[in-house]
Amino acid sequence: MAPQPRSAVASGAVVALALALSLSPAASAPLRPRPQGARAQNPIHPGCITAGAPKEGVLNVHLICHSHDDVGWLKTVDQYYYGANNSIQHAGVQYIIDTVVEQCLLNPDRKFTYVEQAFFHRWWTEQTPSMQKVVRGLVKRGQLQFINGGWSMHDEACTHYVSMIENTAFGHRFLKEEFDYVPTVGWQIDPFGHSATQASLLSAEVGFDALYFARIDWQEAELRTRERSMEMMWEASPSLGPDAAVFTGAFLDGGYGPPPGFCFDQNQCNGGFPVMDDLCMEDDNVAFYVDKFVDAAQAYANNTRSAGSATQNVMFLMGSDFQYENADGWYKNLDKVTHEHTCILLLI
Numbered sequence: 396m397a398p399q400p401r402s403a404v405a406s407g408a409v410v411a412l413a414l415a416l417s418l419s420p421a422a423s424a425p426l427r428p429r430p431q432g433a434r435a436q437n438p439i440h441p442g443c444i445t446a447g448a449p450k451e452g453v454l455n456v457h458l459i460c461h462s463h464d465d466v467g468w469l470k471t472v473d474q475y476y477y478g479a480n481n482s483i484q485h486a487g488v489q490y491i492i493d494t495v496v497e498q499c500l501l502n503p504d505r506k507f508t509y510v511e512q513a514f515f516h517r518w519w520t521e522q523t524p525s526m527q528k529v530v531r532g533l534v535k536r537g538q539l540q541f542i543n544g545g546w547s548m549h550d551e552a553c554t555h556y557v558s559m560i561e562n563t564a565f566g567h568r569f570l571k572e573e574f575d576y577v578p579t580v581g582w583q584i585d586p587f588g589h590s591a592t593q594a595s596l597l598s599a600e601v602g603f604d605a606l607y608f609a610r611i612d613w614q615e616a617e618l619r620t621r622e623r624s625m626e627m628m629w630e631a632s633p634s635l636g637p638d639a640a641v642f643t644g645a646f647l648d649g650g651y652g653p654p655p656g657f658c659f660d661q662n663q664c665n666g667g668f669p670v671m672d673d674l675c676m677e678d679d680n681v682a683f684y685v686d687k688f689v690d691a692a693q694a695y696a697n698n699t700r701s702a703g704s705a706t707q708n709v710m711f712l713m714g715s716d717f718q719y720e721n722a723d724g725w726y727k728n729l730d731k732v733t734h735e736h737t738c739i740l741l742l743i
């Protein structure tokens with residue numbers, strides 16, 4: 396018998412920041428002005444910030460703050476790391492890791508998910524012992540998480556499986572040695588085409604709880620959206636059978652970016668449209684963002700296996716190619732949408 400699909404949240408390592416969004420009528424209650432001084436704690440549902448697992452009876456929206464950093468594409472690996480030749484493509488990975496670490500240290504609610512160890516290893520070796528100690532703390536507290544964990548997010552279409560294994564093993568060995576960390580989620584969001592080898596050998600057999608990818612064939616995407624089967628158990632090895640099956644999810648829009656209107660990246664989206672939260676201002680737009688967030692969450696829920704489940708879970712990917720070079724823009728705006736003016740419940 397085919398194993399039953401597990402909830403996306405079973406892959407705990409991908410949960411960078413989990414939010415439970417109440418869909419009760421109170422969600423449309425009028426917003427109140429932000430109190431001066433201390434951070435407002437859910438003006439509509441005081442005390443609804445909570446901790447622990449996703450809740451029943453609400454739609455749990457998991458925000459994954461992430462950056463997709465190609466280890467060589469339009470520029471060389473060195474140019475991507477240092478941010479050279481930005482006229483070709485604006486990208487400087489060293490600043491991404493610098494600012495994400497800085498922002499996570501400022502607020503323990505903030506989390507980040509990183510993938511490409513070729514870049515993280517390089518950044519790590521440049522840090523002082525005291526900074527390395529601080530970063531080990533972020534990893535230990537789950538604020539900095541690693542998924543996939545290979546040296547790069549390797550290609551699946553043209554590569555030999557030996558190269559895929561070596562790429563993965565190299566990155567995983569670094570994470571194990573430095574952090575005693577073992578990634579539990581596969582993350583192949585940008586390869587063009589997805590192989591059975593990746594699912595069976597380099598996901599299930601590696602011990603991953605889940606494998607996520609984008610760039611699904613458009614016809615299959617259409618069908619799976621219609622049938623709400625974008626999440627599935629992929630039995631990718633006829634010889635190994637269910638033992639090599641892995642929970643697999645593709646993303647509804649075919650890409651791996653945030654819902655439309657929610658890119659707050661300073662470089663790649665020109666900062667997007669910042670959340671303006673002074674309710675005395677004419678341009679206040681918090682209510683607009685909250686409505687948009689609820690709409691997007693409901694749209695995701697209606698088109699995934701979440702529909703009709705007792706515990707509904709959907710995942711928003713908050714980031715994309717070489718984003719978070721100025722992480723403050725992302726976190727500051729997400730904090731405003733999720734913490735201060737809404738009845739969105741924070742799960743840590």
Ligand SMILES: [Zn+2]
Nearest residue numbers: 463464465585
């Ligand atoms: Zn890429």
